[in-house]
Amino acid sequence: MSASMTSAPEMQACGAETAISRLPRIVLIALLGLLSACGPRQVIVEGSFPTPLMDPLPLTMGVWYNEEFSNHEFFDEAKGRADSTWIVKTGEAQTQMWDIVLGGMFRELVHMKGAPAPDQLNQVVDAVLIPHVEELQYAIPAHTNVKVYEIWMRYRFDMVTTAGEPIGSWTMSSYGKTPTAFLQSDEAAVNLAAVVALRDAGANFISNFSRLPAVKEWREQRQDSGASEPAGDEPAAATEAPATESEVVES
Amino acid sequence: MTRYTATGLLLVTTLLTGCVTATVDEMVFNEPTAGIGDSTVVILGRRHASDYETEPDFIRCVGKHIHARDKSIYVMGELEFINELYPWFEPRTAPLRPRDIDKIMVHPPVAAKMAELKTEYMIWIDGSTIQTNSAGSMTCGIGPGGAGCFGFGTWGNDANYEATIWDFTDRAEVGRVNTTASGQSYMPAVVVPIPIIAPVQGTACDGIGDQLLEFLSSEY
Numbered sequence: 001m002s003a004s005m006t007s008a009p010e011m012q013a014c015g016a017e018t019a020i021s022r023l024p025r026i027v028l029i030a031l032l033g034l035l036s037a038c039g040p041r042q043v044i045v046e047g048s049f050p051t052p053l054m055d056p057l058p059l060t061m062g063v064w065y066n067e068e069f070s071n072h073e074f075f076d077e078a079k080g081r082a083d084s085t086w087i088v089k090t091g092e093a094q095t096q097m098w099d100i101v102l103g104g105m106f107r108e109l110v111h112m113k114g115a116p117a118p119d120q121l122n123q124v125v126d127a128v129l130i131p132h133v134e135e136l137q138y139a140i141p142a143h144t145n146v147k148v149y150e151i152w153m154r155y156r157f158d159m160v161t162t163a164g165e166p167i168g169s170w171t172m173s174s175y176g177k178t179p180t181a182f183l184q185s186d187e188a189a190v191n192l193a194a195v196v197a198l199r200d201a202g203a204n205f206i207s208n209f210s211r212l213p214a215v216k217e218w219r220e221q222r223q224d225s226g227a228s229e230p231a232g233d234e235p236a237a238a239t240e241a242p243a244t245e246s247e248v249v250e251s
Numbered sequence: 252m253t254r255y256t257a258t259g260l261l262l263v264t265t266l267l268t269g270c271v272t273a274t275v276d277e278m279v280f281n282e283p284t285a286g287i288g289d290s291t292v293v294i295l296g297r298r299h300a301s302d303y304e305t306e307p308d309f310i311r312c313v314g315k316h317i318h319a320r321d322k323s324i325y326v327m328g329e330l331e332f333i334n335e336l337y338p339w340f341e342p343r344t345a346p347l348r349p350r351d352i353d354k355i356m357v358h359p360p361v362a363a364k365m366a367e368l369k370t371e372y373m374i375w376i377d378g379s380t381i382q383t384n385s386a387g388s389m390t391c392g393i394g395p396g397g398a399g400c401f402g403f404g405t406w407g408n409d410a411n412y413e414a415t416i417w418d419f420t421d422r423a424e425v426g427r428v429n430t431t432a433s434g435q436s437y438m439p440a441v442v443v444p445i446p447i448i449a450p451v452q453g454t455a456c457d458g459i460g461d462q463l464l465e466f467l468s469s470e471y
Contacts, residue, residue, distance in 0.1 A: 050337035053360045146302050147381070179304040179379070203338035 040085035043187050045093040047195035052104035052206055061106040062125035062162065063098065064115055066132075070095050074136040088138060088151075088190060093198060098131060101202040105209070116164040127167055127218070130158040134171065138193070140186055147180040149189040151197040157205075159214070168214025174201035269449030271434035275458040279416070279426030279466050290371030292317070292467060293327045294414075297377035298342040305376055309412070309456060313376065316460030321468040327368065335364060349422045370419050374463065378412030380452045383433070389440050399442040409433045410455035414463060426466055430458040 072091040078084055103109045114120045116128045135154040141147050153174045159167040176197030178189055209215060294314050296305030307329065314326040333340040339355045346352050356362045389402030410433070416426035434449025465471045 050334040052338055053336055053364055054358055055360060148302070148304055177298075177304055179306050181306070181308065199338070199341055200343055203341040203343050206338050207344055 040087050041187060042087045042089070043190045043194070044089045045191055045194040045198075047093060047097075047191070047198065049097045049100045049195075049199065049202070051100055052202070054105065054206065056107045057105060057210070059106045059126045060108040060110060060124075061102060062110045062112045062116070062123065062128035063102055064112040064128055064130045065095050065098075066115065066130065069131055069133060072133045072136075074138070076138070086138065086190075088136065088194065090133070090136070090153075090194060090198075093194070094131075094133065097198045097202060101205060102129065105206055112162075116160050116162050118163045120162075120164070122162050125162060126222070128160050128162060130160065132156040132158070138190060140190065141180055142186075148177045149180070149186070149193040150175070150177045151190065151193040152176075153197055153201065155201060159218075167218050168212065170212055170214065172201070172204050172208070174198070174204055176200055269434050269436045269447050271432050271449050271451050271454040273430060273432035273454045273458050275462055276429040277426070277462045277465075278428075290369045291325045291327050292372045292374065293329070293332045293368075293370055294374045294376060295329055295332065295340065295345075297375055299347075300377075303379040303381070305378060305412075306380070306452070309380070309452060310376060312453070312456040313414075313460045313463065316456060317464050317467065320460075320464055321470055324464075324467055327370070332368070332370075335368070336361060349417045349424055352417075352419065352422050365419070372425075372467065373417040373419055375415045375417070376412055376459070377415070378410070380408055380410040380455070383407040383409050387438075389438070389444065391440075400440040400444050401442070402440050404438045404440075405435060407433065407435045408449060408451040410451045412455055412459055414459050416463070416466060428459055428462040428466075430455050430462070432458065 070091050071089075072094055073087060073089040076086045076088075099109070110123050110125050112122050112125075112128055114122060116122060116130070122128075132155065133153060134156050135152075137152045139146075139148075139150040141149070144150075155172045155174070156169065157172065158169045161167060174197045176193045176195065176199070178192040178196060180189065210219075294310050296307060296310045298304050310329050314328070317324055318326050338344055339358075339361055344355075346355065356365065383406075385404070385406035387402060387404035389400055389404050391400040392398065409431070411431045412429070414426075414428040415424060416428075417423070418425045432451050432455040434451045434454070436449045437447040438444050439447075461471075
């Protein structure tokens with residue numbers, strides 16, 4: 001079914017300020033509504049994230065969120081008059097989610113005082129994780145003609161020592177989608193898809209972390225050197241194939 | 252006066268409901284003849300397909316349908332369940348076959364949580380409701396004197412859902428219920444649009460809910 005709206009006041013929506021005082025209140029409200037539609041569509045991702053149900057790995061893990069990560073936002077400028085400019089701010093939700101996931105996954109999670117480096121004074125931890133959002137893509141039904149809203153993210157994780165020496169680096173993707181729903185705005189649906197993508201990122205990280213070659217090797221070295229870490233405590237995914245031989249986990 | 256208004260509203264609502272055709276297929280084994288006792292049931296949506304997603308509203312609707320007709324059956328909320336067991340029932344990690352349950356039960360906290368929740372049956376629902384066709388046009392106008400619409404629109408909806416019942420204790424699939432429903436909705440508009448909506452998804456929910464109730468409840 002197609003629907004169109006035609007009315008003289010609406011056609012002047014983006015530039016008839018002198019006539020505003022003479023218009024009835026209802027038309028003024030409609031005008032304001034249309035004017036607000038001219039601006040970018042902004043989503044500040046908000047959600048609640050559950051604590052992972054697992055035995056924590058016997059590691060004291062540090063985490064460092066750099067400025068770019070903790071204030072991460074995605075900006076997509078409108079390409080035509082029919083499109084909208086989108087701003088999706090995920091930074092706050094990212095740090096909230098990773099704090100919960102890493103906090104439940106390791107015996108102890110420590111927020112580092114500074115970026116790991118040889119001359120940086122920091123807390124004593126077994127290793128430091130530094131997450132990065134390398135890419136974020138979104139799709140709404142207007143783009144794809146499919147009645148789902150989608151968010152796809154690619155992360156890069158650097159695992160380093162407190163002195164900043166690399167232990168391992170790998171990429172990981174996450175995906176979230178949500179169906180269209182009656183009376184649900186595009187912004188609310190994109191937020192929901194982003195929350196699903198963040199949950200998926202946590203699930204992907206938990207189910208693959210211990211099977212990453214770099215992490216396995218590092219933990220074996222620690223056990224060989226007498227570090228207090230019992231073997232055989234890897235979380236196993238229910239349906240996932242073993243992690244790839246390279247340090248790249250894509251799904 | 253209030254009673255007349257309510258009766259009138261009910262009559263108008265009934266008259267303004269479109270027609271829906273529904274078919275339900277059922278195949279069950281090991282039906283619990285005495286019901287499920289104090290065990291719980293969880294209904295989960297499959298979210299693996301790329302081009303559709305089983306609607307959370309539909310999952311809630313089926314759960315409410317079952318609980319409303321047999322109060323003794325406790326249907327745990329989908330979100331509550333997957334949050335309690337995060338991350339083992341996310342689309343990426345959720346078991347696809349009954350035997351996959353063992354892979355997550357190797358984690359002692361997961362096994363303990365499952366025991367605490369007393370989950371006896373896990374029902375997976377896969378499917379969606381889609382719009383199949385649409386036709387017509389409608390024009391709406393607004394001006395200082397008022398607002399109104401004129402035109403006619405019609406669209407069709409198809410619902411197709413399949414519920415798979417897993418016996419959690421035996422790690423086995425014990426039943427499958429499939430329901431399809433289709434209907435045509437109309438919206439004529441002479442000043443005021445009058446939607447005549449075919450409750451396709453609701454009919455599918457009732458169909459699948461009734462069949463699941465027959466399986467789970469000792470009273471049906």
